[in-house]
Amino acid sequence: MIDYTRFLSSTGRQLAESAIRRMGTVVATATDVVSFAPGYPAPELFPWDELREISARLLSGTDADTLQYGPTRGYAPLLDAVIGLSAERGITASRDQVLITSGSQQGIDLIARVLVSPGDVVFVELPTFTGGIAAFRNAQAQLVGIPQDDSGIDVDALDAAWQLERAAGKRIKLLYVIPNFQNPTGFRVGWMVAPPPLIERFETAKQSTDLTSGILDQHVVYEAVRRGVVRALAPKLRALYAQKRDVMEGALRAQIGSQLAWDSPKGGFFIWATLRSGCSDQVLLDRALAHGLVFVVGSAFFVDGSGHDKIRLSFSAPAIPRIEEGVRRLAIALTELLDHQGSSLVRGHGQATP
């Protein structure tokens, strides 16, 4: 039996796995699991008709570029569309400041590779995106968590952390903050906006990473933007996600009541719930899995070792009856744990809980 670990690079040895992706694997290999884990978009509103029409048109054979390799920088009309979308959000960008990426994850990864040397400090929010944690950890960054309050990152805490790391002689490289309420898609098309000298470096790094993002994907996304598919869909998506959120909140209130606390989210895909009973996120997940429910433990999003009193429940993808069924399973798991209050079942992994 060959020991393959001895062939690994220093990066290969310390690769950090994404907690969310791991949960995805659980779902893929089990049956009848309700998943509140990944923030997947709602399949009910996938714009099938529009995408089918766009694809038929793109694959009519009139434009060979649709199936040909393209420039690393991205499909030129899509670059211009991105510039337009950015302008609507108050970000002025020119062609030499934009790069199309294979989803937002690749943008984060390119930033980590091109900007972060081992030992560099990267400030992140508490909590933050696990894909960001993994990418920065894989670049061997030192992650420092900054608390958030209701209006976002706590700037006084940020200032204090800055002073502390600077006094310790650390190289502080990045502050990674997440805008409100992202909208993921199954297409692997994202973009970066940055100053031209950095975009040029990101593009060079992308050359050796994947040459180019998917060409057909880029054409489809461009057409969807151009034809207003995305714009027309947005209000319908907001209404559906609001409805699903209300269903999850109603079920949580009815079936679980005082054991969980949460602020009603004004956007996005998730309810962040705090466990009042003093049990840990991981112990609860283990019980929930036994009943066919999966979610992501809060601690996966906190780089300072905290968050064990929190769980993240995604309501975006499951159909409404599945949301209700999932909350029922969560209630059973919580009840079982409460019945064992004080026993070894409740507290686990030695983490501090309030």
Add this chain to the structure above:
Amino acid sequence: MIDYTRFLSSTGRQLAESAIRRMGTVVATATDVVSFAPGYPAPELFPWDELREISARLLSGTDADTLQYGPTRGYAPLLDAVIGLSAERGITASRDQVLITSGSQQGIDLIARVLVSPGDVVFVELPTFTGGIAAFRNAQAQLVGIPQDDSGIDVDALDAAWQLERAAGKRIKLLYVIPNFQNPTGFRVGWMVAPPPLIERFETAKQSTDLTSGILDQHVVYEAVRRGVVRALAPKLRALYAQKRDVMEGALRAQIGSQLAWDSPKGGFFIWATLRSGCSDQVLLDRALAHGLVFVVGSAFFVDGSGHDKIRLSFSAPAIPRIEEGVRRLAIALTELLDHQGSSLVRGHGQATP
């Protein structure tokens, strides 16, 4: 003006650009350029009808997975199809030995990141793929070139290089060899086959790189394999590429004659030509660009600083009249250089030429 270079990581500072990709940029920004540079597939035989039918079916709305995020490992039916394709080539693989990648480039990049530490020796062929050179250089590998003879890599030279590097106390990590006659596609779908412990590491690295390869692309490629589109296309592609090769060779013989030497390729997309006149690849490229022709300099493929007496001419993508026009431009550029034989125009960049 901010100096952004001071924010770069050690990797970001020494990023290697792909010579082929750079040529792609030249083509994208110029007009009436004949490109013998990148090994793009022939657009004449893109299977538009089959892909349009496949897309229409995939986007009928019956399978939400087509537009949903999928597992990092890859779309399960495609994994099984890859196992079947591998078996036809004599490679036995099971599910835990396969990973779908965003093109072959991402496979090389994952290998570089997961296996290569700075200073590790990677053996490559002379010449080798520039995308491989870039990925290994970006992992800060020490690249050692091994000559090839008519039947592939020179195993005696490989053995001698191995002894030499080992005696010097170097860590020899990889031998990177290229199979005959690759078949690229515009879809960003490739795959890796490796022992399970390594596939698991590659998958973890891919999580933070791009989460997953394009989902629609994976479904389309799976369907194209399943329906036999790829198999039916192969003989037509071989015939077309043979015809284009013959056109290029005929034109080279008629218009350039004794100034170039080459072996007729039995597959693939390229004629590798040796410059007999003693002029350098880069000087010739500069002249050719002035006449609207682009190709890739031979030296870009040689990690030992040699190859300046070679040029790579791709015949796969241009239409047949464009191949003839490109050779006409090459003949003009070569004639101009010969007229200046002995002047500073012919030899450049200080490299050794025979």
